[in-house]
Amino acid sequence: MTAAEILLDELRQARTTRGMNQDDFGKLISYSGTHVSAVEVGTRAPTSEYTAAIDNALRTGGMYGRLLERLSALDLAPLWLREWITYEEQATTLRWYEPAFVPGLLQTEAYARATLRAGGSLTAEQTAHRVRSRLDRQAILSRDNPPHLVVALDVAVLRRTVDDDRVMMREQLDHLAASAELPHVQIHVVPEDAGLYPGLQGGFILATLPDDTTCGHIDNQVRSQTVGGGPEVATLQATWETILRDALPRRHSLDIIKEAAKAWT
Structure with missing residues (x-):
């Protein structure tokens, strides 16, 4: 339904x-x-x-x-994402690893639009709807009692151009840096010298719910799904811990983001 x-x-x-x-x-x-x-x-x-x-x-x-x-x-979101949005809204903690793009909760409108257009499969109307849905989801970070958001980003995210738009990239990374200084948001950058690490197999999100249970969301070119427990969530949690071991500390990561923003000027 x-x-x-x-x-x-x-x-x-x-x-x-x-x-x-x-x-x-x-x-x-x-x-x-x-x-x-x-x-x-x-x-x-x-x-x-x-x-x-x-x-x-x-x-x-x-x-x-x-x-x-x-x-x-909710209906603005694609069908496969609706179940996850309900968990996202309930979460007390969100752990988000992303090897390719800035996570949706931290995207600017221009960056969101450019990434959604990149696949070339959406109409202008569908793109507009998806952008609105993505920006609406960001409201959880400014509400009373927002979730604790912990993000791990591959450093390539900071250097990958979208639409070859340097101004947009500067604005996006400035926004990312500002978000990283919020008390309930922490961002960790995985540097190049981490080499080939498990996270490069694909991005994922883990949500801790009010009853302390954990569910996950995985998204790739073949499928996108919410997983509610058992071995799949355990695997994502183990991968997350491995990624964090390779990632830079919070303050060092913020310096890297600010330096990358300047490079887009």
């Missing part, structure tokens, strides 16, 4: 649990029964005005408006 389908199901429930047909419900919220029907079958999108009318009529305190906002944002 998609996020949109969840919302439509809840809107139908709001009507049917009160024993009302679509015409009667429409009168209650000052819409036609035809409009109510079109929304419920998915041929007409529910708007913020429509959900506000339901919230006002049923005195929900804005519940359906909030559902619309949150579930619409």
